[in-house]
Amino acid sequence: MTGIPPPVAGVSPGPASPPSFPPGLLPYGVFRPPGGRPRVGVALGREVVEAAPLLAAPDAALLAGVTLDPLLAAGPAAWARVRAALLAALADGVPGGLAHPIAEVQLGLAFTVADYVDFYSSEHHATNVGRIFRPDGPPLSPNWKHLPVGYHGRAGTVVVSGTPVARPHGLRAGPDHSPVSGPCARLDFEAEVGFVVGAGSPAGSPVRTADLDRHVFGLVLLNDWSARDIQSFETVPLGPLLGKSFATSVSAWVVPLAALEHAWVPPADQQPAPIAHLSPAGRGLDLSLEVAVNGSVVSRPCFADMYWTPAQQLAHLTSNGSPLRTGDLFGSGTVSGPGAERRGCLLELTWNGTEPLRLDGRELRWLEDGDTVTISATAPGPDGTRLWLGAVEATVTPAAADQPYAAQRGGSA
Amino acid sequence: MTGIPPPVAGVSPGPASPPSFPPGLLPYGVFRPPGGRPRVGVALGREVVEAAPLLAAPDAALLAGVTLDPLLAAGPAAWARVRAALLAALADGVPGGLAHPIAEVQLGLAFTVADYVDFYSSEHHATNVGRIFRPDGPPLSPNWKHLPVGYHGRAGTVVVSGTPVARPHGLRAGPDHSPVSGPCARLDFEAEVGFVVGAGSPAGSPVRTADLDRHVFGLVLLNDWSARDIQSFETVPLGPLLGKSFATSVSAWVVPLAALEHAWVPPADQQPAPIAHLSPAGRGLDLSLEVAVNGSVVSRPCFADMYWTPAQQLAHLTSNGSPLRTGDLFGSGTVSGPGAERRGCLLELTWNGTEPLRLDGRELRWLEDGDTVTISATAPGPDGTRLWLGAVEATVTPAAADQPYAAQRGGSA
Numbered sequence: 001m002t003g004i005p006p007p008v009a010g011v012s013p014g015p016a017s018p019p020s021f022p023p024g025l026l027p028y029g030v031f032r033p034p035g036g037r038p039r040v041g042v043a044l045g046r047e048v049v050e051a052a053p054l055l056a057a058p059d060a061a062l063l064a065g066v067t068l069d070p071l072l073a074a075g076p077a078a079w080a081r082v083r084a085a086l087l088a089a090l091a092d093g094v095p096g097g098l099a100h101p102i103a104e105v106q107l108g109l110a111f112t113v114a115d116y117v118d119f120y121s122s123e124h125h126a127t128n129v130g131r132i133f134r135p136d137g138p139p140l141s142p143n144w145k146h147l148p149v150g151y152h153g154r155a156g157t158v159v160v161s162g163t164p165v166a167r168p169h170g171l172r173a174g175p176d177h178s179p180v181s182g183p184c185a186r187l188d189f190e191a192e193v194g195f196v197v198g199a200g201s202p203a204g205s206p207v208r209t210a211d212l213d214r215h216v217f218g219l220v221l222l223n224d225w226s227a228r229d230i231q232s233f234e235t236v237p238l239g240p241l242l243g244k245s246f247a248t249s250v251s252a253w254v255v256p257l258a259a260l261e262h263a264w265v266p267p268a269d270q271q272p273a274p275i276a277h278l279s280p281a282g283r284g285l286d287l288s289l290e291v292a293v294n295g296s297v298v299s300r301p302c303f304a305d306m307y308w309t310p311a312q313q314l315a316h317l318t319s320n321g322s323p324l325r326t327g328d329l330f331g332s333g334t335v336s337g338p339g340a341e342r343r344g345c346l347l348e349l350t351w352n353g354t355e356p357l358r359l360d361g362r363e364l365r366w367l368e369d370g371d372t373v374t375i376s377a378t379a380p381g382p383d384g385t386r387l388w389l390g391a392v393e394a395t396v397t398p399a400a401a402d403q404p405y406a407a408q409r410g411g412s413a
Numbered sequence: 414m415t416g417i418p419p420p421v422a423g424v425s426p427g428p429a430s431p432p433s434f435p436p437g438l439l440p441y442g443v444f445r446p447p448g449g450r451p452r453v454g455v456a457l458g459r460e461v462v463e464a465a466p467l468l469a470a471p472d473a474a475l476l477a478g479v480t481l482d483p484l485l486a487a488g489p490a491a492w493a494r495v496r497a498a499l500l501a502a503l504a505d506g507v508p509g510g511l512a513h514p515i516a517e518v519q520l521g522l523a524f525t526v527a528d529y530v531d532f533y534s535s536e537h538h539a540t541n542v543g544r545i546f547r548p549d550g551p552p553l554s555p556n557w558k559h560l561p562v563g564y565h566g567r568a569g570t571v572v573v574s575g576t577p578v579a580r581p582h583g584l585r586a587g588p589d590h591s592p593v594s595g596p597c598a599r600l601d602f603e604a605e606v607g608f609v610v611g612a613g614s615p616a617g618s619p620v621r622t623a624d625l626d627r628h629v630f631g632l633v634l635l636n637d638w639s640a641r642d643i644q645s646f647e648t649v650p651l652g653p654l655l656g657k658s659f660a661t662s663v664s665a666w667v668v669p670l671a672a673l674e675h676a677w678v679p680p681a682d683q684q685p686a687p688i689a690h691l692s693p694a695g696r697g698l699d700l701s702l703e704v705a706v707n708g709s710v711v712s713r714p715c716f717a718d719m720y721w722t723p724a725q726q727l728a729h730l731t732s733n734g735s736p737l738r739t740g741d742l743f744g745s746g747t748v749s750g751p752g753a754e755r756r757g758c759l760l761e762l763t764w765n766g767t768e769p770l771r772l773d774g775r776e777l778r779w780l781e782d783g784d785t786v787t788i789s790a791t792a793p794g795p796d797g798t799r800l801w802l803g804a805v806e807a808t809v810t811p812a813a814a815d816q817p818y819a820a821q822r823g824g825s826a
Contacts, residue, residue, distance in 0.1 A: 115569045120651060141649045146592045147584055151651040152565035152658070156528045156738045157616070166617055168733035171560055171688065179559045181688050203570070204579055204813050230733065236554045238533060238564040239652020242733040245565070275584065275594050320581035320643065320655040321813060325569045400617050400734060 018103065019388040020045045022381060026086055027253035027390060028068055028218070031105040038066040038108060042086055043253055043390070047099040054089040054098070055082065068111045068254060072198035072217050073326040079198065079217060083258055107252035109160040110220075111196060114327035116158055116248065117317060118192075118224055119150035121308035123268075125336035128348045145272060148308040148316050150333070153224075154245035158329065161221075161251050161392040167369060167399040168246040170230030179233065183399035186228035186353065187367040190334040191291045191301050191344035191375045194222035194250055195310050197328035206318045209282045209311040213257050215324060216314060221251040221289070221375050221392040222331050228347060228366070250329075253390040260387075263287065263379040267309045274312065277319045282311025285379070287389070289335055291344065292374040293367070296359055301335035301344040303377075369398045431516065432801040433458045435794060439499055440666035440803060441481050441631070444518040451479040451521060455499055456666055456803070460512040467502040467511070468495065481524045481667060485611035485630050486739040492611065492630060496671055520665035522573040523633075524609060527740035529571055529661065530730060531605075531637055532563035534721035536681075538749035541761045546645075558685060561721040561729050563746070566637075567658035571742065574634075574664050574805040580782060580812040581659040583643030592646065596812035599641035599766065600780040603747040604704045604714050604757035604788045607635035607663055608723050610741035619731045622695045622724040628737060629727060631669040634702070634788050634805040635744050636662040641760060641779070663742075666803040673800075676700060676792040680722045687725065690732045695724025698792070700802070702748055704757065705787040706780070709772055714748035714757040716790075782811045 021027065021043040031048050032038045040063040041048040052063040059082050062071040071082060089095070120126055123140070126149075130139025143149065159165075167183050174180035198217030201207050207215055224244065231243025267281040274281060287303035308316075313330055334344040343349045346366055350356050356363035367373065376391035434440060434456040444461050445451045453476040454461040465476040472495050475484040484495060502508070533539055536553070539562075543552025556562060572578075580596050587593035611630030614620050620628055637657065644656025680694040687694060700716035721729075726743055747757040756762045759779055763769050769776035780786065789804035 115567050117654070142590070143584075143592070143646055143649065147647060149647065149651055150654055152567055152654065154528050154565055154735060155568070156741070157735050166734055169619075169690075170733050171556075177555070179556070179688065181690070206582075227733070233556055234560060234562065235650070235652075236556065237648070237652070238562055239648075239650070241530070241563055241565065242729070242735070245730075245735050246733040275592065277582075277594070316655070317658075320583050320640070320659040321579050322567060322570050322655070322658050328569070 018046055021390070022385070022387050023090070024087070024381065025255065025259045025387050025389070026083065026090070027255045027259070028071070028110060029252045029254065030067060030108040030110045031100070032108065033100045033105050040065065040068060043102065044090060044094065046102055047094070048102050048105055049090065049094050050098040051086060054095070055085050059085065069326060072111060072196065073200070075199040076214050079256065080258065083256060107160060107162065109158070109250070110252060110254050112327045113155040113158045113329050114325040116153040116155040116329045116331070117150050118153045118244070118331040118333065119148050119308065119313050120333040121148050121306050121313065122333055122336045122344070123307040124305060124338055124342070125334040125344060125348065128336060128343065132347065132352045146275065147278070148313050150313070150330070151239045153248060155329070157245055158248045158250055161249055161394065163249065163394060164397045165225055165247045165249065165394045166397045168227050168230065168242065169399055170227060170242050172229035172233050184227035184230055185366070187396060188226045188228050188346045189291065189367065189373045189375070190224035190226055191289050191299065192222040192224050192331045192334060193287060193303055193377070194220045194329050194331045195314070196220060196254055197324050198326060200326050201318060201324040203323040204321045206277065206321065207314055207324065209278065209280055209309070209315045212282055212311040212314055216257060216310065218254045218256040220254055221377055221390060223249040223373060223375055223392050223394065224331055224334070225249065226345070249392050249394045251390045251392040255389050260285065260379055262381055265304050268307050270307065277315055278312045282309040284309055287377050287379050288386070289344070289375060289377045293359060293364060294372055298357055298359070298364070299341060299343055299349060301342045302337050303332070303335055305337040305342065306332060306335065367396050369396055371396050431459055432789070434803070435798070435800050436503070437500070437794065438668065438672045438800050438802070439496065440668045440672070441484070441523060442665045442667065443480060443521040443523045444513070445521065446513045446518050453478065453481060456515065457503060457507065459515055460507070461515050461518055462503065462507050463511040464499060467508070468498050472498065482739060485524060485609065486613070488612040489627050492669065493671065496669060520573060520575065522571070522663070523665060523667050525740045526568040526571045526742050527738040529566040529568040529742045529744070530563050531566045531657070531744040531746065532561050532721065532726050533746040534561050534719050534726065535746055535749045535757070536720040537718060537751055537755070538747040538757060538761065541749065541756065545760065545765045559688065560691070561726050563726070563743070564652045566661060568742070570658055571661045571663055574662055574807065576662065576807060577810045578638055578660045578662065578807045579810045581640050581643065581655065582812055583640060583655050585642035585646050597640035597643055598779070600809060601639045601641050601759045602704065602780065602786045602788070603637035603639055604702050604712065605635040605637050605744045605747060606700060606716055606790070607633040607742050607744045608727070609633060609667055610737050611739060613739050614731060614737040616736040617734045619690065619734065620727055620737065622691065622693055622722070622728045625695055625724040625727055626670050629670060629723065631667045633667055634664040634790055634803060636786060636788055636805050636807065637744055637747070638662065639758070662805050662807045664803045664805040668802050673698065673792055675794055678717050681720045683720065690728055691725045695722040697722055700790045700792050701799070702757070702788060702790045706772060706777060707785055711770055711772070711777070712754060712756055712762060714755045715750050716745070716748050718750040718755065719745060719748065780809050782809055784809050
């Protein structure tokens with residue numbers, strides 16, 4: 001229980017009542033009202049409003065399905081037109097019969113994930129991870145300041161907020177370094193922001209950093225669940241696979257970039273100056289994240305602390321000629337800041353489990369079965385207000401009992 | 414031009430006429446005849462036969478679209494039923510009007526790729542790579558004999574055979590280790606076999622090794638194009654990203670596993686014995702690959718030399734509870750064998766460019782613009798025959814001139 005720097009756990013309970021989506025935000029989601037069919041809606045206050053009936057043809061068709069995919073693919077002119085029409089239609093209140101309390105509907109994954117890439121773009125996070133795992137070497141890999149390091153994750157296991165996350169089985173290094181098979185013993189969250197590509201780009205046409213908002217429709221909050229022990233054993237030389245691919249949770253509400261006009265801030269100071277395809281750096285986003293475990297806040301990461309910007313991540317992804325597809329999702333990497341209270345994962349918050357947080361009378365080193373992790377965020381709005389952006393939340397469920405293998409030592413099968 | 418072991422380049426010209434698909438193979442593909450619409454067909458001899466008209470309802474509907482996706486999703490009972498019906502319908506010749514010379518049609522990507530995972534399952538390949546890049550350490554990472562190492566690739570850049578592959582731009586380490594931006598200078602192929610998942614599996618239900626053919630429909634030949642210099646600079650700590658994601662080529666023809674009954678062989682001897690979820694090991698496949706550059710054979714890898722089996726790769730992928738989706742694709746990793754003539758990539762064949770092959774009067778260290786790489790394969794058939802399985806082929810085109818950045822040093826942007 002020693003610890004530098006001191007943890008902040010257990011001091012801040014989460015909100016007592018569900019926060020309210022401000023009028024100008026209008027995040028998009030997919031919902032199923034009780035007894036009804038799935039449909040697209042926008043969140044307003046504590047309600048979701050069915051969207052297609054608010055629009056005229058042909059734009060109504062973009063929201064008449066069961067995902068945001070048609071709207072995403074329609075591109076930035078359509079995004080602006082639809083948003084303006086929805087803002088106008090809702091300016092004087094919600095037409096009768098279209099609103100449902102969010103607490104009473106079932107929320108779904110709002111879009112079809114094409115490829116999912118996860119970056120590693122917080123210098124504070126990468127430095128902490130380096131210090132933990134390579135205490136005698138430089139904390140950052142030699143490439144880190146030259147490009148946004150990232151990897152492809154599993155698109156098929158991106159799940160919507162609220163979906164239970166089962167503790168994965170896997171192989172980890174045992175006490176004498178021989179592998180041990182069994183349920184993950186070091187389950188972690190990673191607080192991230194995910195960016196949703198709407199308009200694709202053809203092969204051979206890299207996207208410039210200046211064109212972020214011509215391709216990215218909006219953002220979600222993202223929990224990059226991580227089985228640290230499984231990841232650690234498998235990761236050399238090709239990176240994480242099963243330590244990440246069991247689940248990635250995203251918020252049900254996709255916040256359009258167009259709603260965040262007051263949130264843009266200058267990017268981090270980048271030295272050395274970024275190479276041409278990462279220049280200009282684009283802008284940072286002043287999002288305030290909050291991570292709670294079982295309702296107790298354990299961290300308040302600031303997205304403005306990120307080193308690489310979303311524009312640079314997007315430009316880098318396509319710099320080799322790779323096309324973008326509607327539904328491509330890229331995560332920022334764990335959002336961590338300079339102070340202990342801004343660290344975005346337990347690996348950092350507990351310094352690899354050696355400095356547990358106090359949480360409701362217990363020590364929190366790693367996630368236990370039944371723990372609920374909630375990552376929420378706000379952004380600056382007009383006139384000094386803060387805009388509630390929603391949350392991604394999920395509860396850890398026990399490892400499946402019917403795995404085809406029992407906990408055992410490697411080589412004894 | 415010193416070299417251990419001696420190269421085999423330039424000694425074997427490729428086939429003078431297109432090989433012929435044997436009657437019992439019936440690989441599936443998607444083709445567009447001249448002036449016609451895309452449709453599903455099976456290859457027979459040097460022709461493609463439109464498939465749906467050969468079937469009765471309801472199975473005809475599985476092949477009536479423009480991809481194999483409905484057939485893949487229909488599962489193993491449907492696969493067997495459809496294959497039996499096609500074999501019967503074609504036993505006495507091709508009904509009139511349904512056959513087109515393959516040379517005259519346009520072939521497409523036969524299925525929608527969901528998630529793409531690439532393994533690293535040849536011990537010979539992994540050992541050679543380790544010796545090249547870590548000459549003073551053990552060639553295999555400590556985990557290698559305990560699990561099939563792999564990573565997620567980019568599903569959106571899987572392209573069909575024949576699609577030109579543009580040399581990617583990217584960052585590489587310069588002479589003094591500062592980064593240099595520009596076209597890839599070390600472009601490579603990797604000869605692999607890809608396995609196509611048909612029937613998915615739900616989250617939380619790992620697939621046993623014994624159930625490979627309940628989920629995997631068939632295989633393709635796969636070229637995991639690799640920009641060695643870009644990959645090398647980016648890969649620590651999260652694995653390859655842009656060094657691989659510019660293109661992955663697959664053959665147009667998907668060979669059903671059901672057509673390979675004579676090709677199964679015992680798996681490699683695995684010590685230590687694999688952990689429970691990788692046991693029993695399943696079977697190996699005796700596929701003979703051939704890699705040609707500009708028509709000259711440079712390698713003849715044997716798939717029977719692989720260490721981890723496709724069944725173990727599939728079981729491992731799902732061992733953490735990850736679901737499978739129709740269209741999931743997993744690559745074997747570079748197929749390399751114990752001899753120099755069986756190495757599946759130029760990295761090994763030229764020992765990282767230090768021992769060039771002789772090819773048509775030039776030195777082949779890495780791929781040059783205009784080079785055509787062809788990976789073909791055969792498998793044992795009945796009565797000692799060899800079954801032609803098709804090929805994946807593509808030509809390297811020059812790096813795009815309109816990249817948003819010119820070759821330059823890092824930090825000078």
